[in-house]
Structure formats: C-alpha cells, structure tokens
Amino acid sequence: MKKLAIQLEHVTKEYKGKKAVDDLSLNVESGTVVALLGPNGAGKTTTISMILGLQLPTSGKVKLLGEDPRDIKVRNRIGAMLQDVSVIDNLKVAETINLFRNYYSNPLSLEQLLHISGLETEMNKMAISLSGGQQRRLGFALAVAGDPEIIFLDEPTVGMDITSRQLFWETIRTMAGRGRTVVLTTHYLDEADNVADRIVVINNGKLVADGTPSEIKAGTTGRVISFTAGASVTTETLQAVPGVANVEWSGRRVKLASSDTDRLIVALIEKNIDMCDIEIKSGGLEDAFQALVQNTNELKGAV
Numbered sequence: 001m002k003k004l005a006i007q008l009e010h011v012t013k014e015y016k017g018k019k020a021v022d023d024l025s026l027n028v029e030s031g032t033v034v035a036l037l038g039p040n041g042a043g044k045t046t047t048i049s050m051i052l053g054l055q056l057p058t059s060g061k062v063k064l065l066g067e068d069p070r071d072i073k074v075r076n077r078i079g080a081m082l083q084d085v086s087v088i089d090n091l092k093v094a095e096t097i098n099l100f101r102n103y104y105s106n107p108l109s110l111e112q113l114l115h116i117s118g119l120e121t122e123m124n125k126m127a128i129s130l131s132g133g134q135q136r137r138l139g140f141a142l143a144v145a146g147d148p149e150i151i152f153l154d155e156p157t158v159g160m161d162i163t164s165r166q167l168f169w170e171t172i173r174t175m176a177g178r179g180r181t182v183v184l185t186t187h188y189l190d191e192a193d194n195v196a197d198r199i200v201v202i203n204n205g206k207l208v209a210d211g212t213p214s215e216i217k218a219g220t221t222g223r224v225i226s227f228t229a230g231a232s233v234t235t236e237t238l239q240a241v242p243g244v245a246n247v248e249w250s251g252r253r254v255k256l257a258s259s260d261t262d263r264l265i266v267a268l269i270e271k272n273i274d275m276c277d278i279e280i281k282s283g284g285l286e287d288a289f290q291a292l293v294q295n296t297n298e299l300k301g302a303v
C-alpha cells in the first residue's frame with residue numbers, strides 16, 4: 001500500500017458556532033493529484049489551512065506525512081501557494097527565487113524554477129513590476145523551490161493566460177510522476193478533469209463526492225436535460241417545477257442538471273412546459289458538480 005500523505009479524521013472547524021468544515025474524513029495517498037472542488041464558501045481554503053497547520057481544527061485530527069502539520073520537520077517537506085501571493089519589494093525575480101531556495105537543503109536549481117514558472121525572460125525584472133498572472137507564476141516557483149513532497153495550490157491558475165496554464169499543468173503532472181502529492185482547489189472544472197487523479201467535492205463543509213474524474217461523471221448524479229423553450233417559459237415557471245433549482249439559459253436553450261432526470265422530465269411534462277428538441281444525457285464534470293451541489297443543498301434545506 002502507498003504511504004498516506006494526508007489524513008483527516010472527523011475534522012470540524014467552527015467559526016462562532018458556524019461549521020465551515022463539518023466532520024470531514026479524508027486520506028490522500030502519496031503521488032496523487034487531488035482536486036478539491038466546491039462552491040464559494042464550501043470550506044476548501046479552511047480545509048487546506050488546517051492541513052497546513054495554519055489553523056487548528058475545533059475537533060478531529062489532521063496528520064501530514066504521518067506527523068503533526070505544525071512539526072518543523074514536516075513544514076520543510078511541503079510547499080504551498082495560497083490565494084494571496086505577495087512579493088517582496090526591492091527584489092528581482094531571480095533574487096526572490098534564490099532567497100527562497102536558500103531556506104531549503106535540497107532546492108531545485110534557479111534555472112529549473114525559472115523554466116517551470118515560465119519566467120526566464122523576466123528574471124531580472126523587479127518582482128513587484130510583474131503582472132498578476134506572472135506574480136502567481138512566481139508564487140508557484142517559490143512554493144516548489146524546496147522540491148517539496150506535498151504541494152498545496154489554492155486556485156493556482158487564476159489570472160494566468162492559456163499558455164501559462166498549459167505549462168503549469170504539465171509541470172504538475174511531471175511532479176506527480178516523480179511521486180509528489182499535489183492538492184489543489186480550482187473553479188475551472190475542465191482543468192480538474194484533465195489534471196487530477198482524484199476529485200473531492202465539498203459543500204457546506206461536508207464531503208459530498210470522492211472519486212476519479214470519470215467516476216464522478218459516471219455517477220447517477222450529473223445527468224442533464226436540455227431543450228428549446230417556448231416563449232411562455234421563464235426561469236420562474238421552471239423553478240416552480242419540483243426538482244428544478246438552477247436554470248441555465250443559452251439563447252432559448254435551457255439546461256437543467258438533476259440527479260433524477262426521469263422524474264424531472266415527467267414533472268416538466270406534467271406542468272405543460274413548452275419544450276422541443278429535448279435531450280437527456282450524462283453531463284460533464286461541470287454538470288456532475290452542479291447536480292451534486294444542488295442535491296446537497298436540497299437535502300440541507302429539507303432538514
């Protein structure tokens with residue numbers, strides 16, 4: 001069996017009585033790329049910051065590489081790029097990278113780090129003068145400067161252009177190929193689909209799905225009904241149909257995600273919704289995600 005890089009046992013984090021993370025249990029094997037998905041406020045950042053030892057859980061246990069995350073020996077073996085990347089004033093890109101390399105006993109070379117962050121031509125620029133996307137790439141170089149065993153990336157590709165994103169994901173796959181564990185959050189589901197070995201979906205602080213991208217997509221959830229709606233159909237008329245929460249429009253074409261498309265189509269017909277060119281199919285990851293989130297919100301509402 002592979003070694004466990006991360007262990008969460010019944011972890012809960014409360015802020016003023018409100019649970020940001022609610023009884024979350026999760027094991028991550030070394031060498032896996034895990035994408036943590038969930039809508040805004042689902043608890044992804046809070047989960048990562050507890051795994052990193054930046055926040056303590058209200059209850060439950062967190063282990064990183066088998067140890068307490070706050071243990072200094074563990075901290076040297078991990079790298080993190082959090083949402084706000086800030087750069088040091090008065091230092092050039094190469095100087096900033098070298099400063100971080102000096103913290104570690106076996107850092108990657110400056111050349112490697114400039115290459116994987118795509119910052120070779122910017123190496124002599126002041127870090128503060130970089131664009132937002134370039135600063136995130138610098139943040140990535142700093143996160144991996146020590147050649148960490150586990151890399152945490154909180155929405156890493158925000159602000160990056162398409163070329164930078166591609167280089168970035170290639171680097172992540174290469175690192176995973178070298179046995180590194182990568183935990184990332186993203187709102188770009190196609191990226192999670194392409195890069196992750198495993199997808200963990202969180203909603204309202206709870207785990208709602210866990211599997212490979214194809215397992216998540218193949219689940220009973222994530223089926224989609226789409227149709228062209230007649231002029232009388234509005235978001236309000238659709239939301240009055242049982243089982244409809246989110247209505248997605250594209251011109252007159254409507255898309256409804258549901259865990260039970262059979263029941264939903266019957267309900268739409270019963271309500272005399274004016275529809276033509278009806279299609280029912282398994283959705284992509286985006287659809288699976290929408291349906292999972294919608295289902296757990298409905299369950300929460302029903303409690």
Ligand SMILES: Nc1ncnc2c1ncn2[C@@H]1O[C@H](COP(=O)(O)OP(=O)(O)OP(=O)(O)O)[C@@H](O)[C@H]1O
Nearest residue numbers: 015019020021038039040041042043044045046047
């Ligand atoms: N320091 C804090 N004090 C009080 N509430 C907090 C604090 N940090 C987070 N929360 C709350 O905990 C919940 C989870 O927040 P968290 O930032 O972990 O979500 P997220 O999934 O990372 O969201 P996003 O996708 O928007 O980054 C939210 O309701 C948030 O308002």
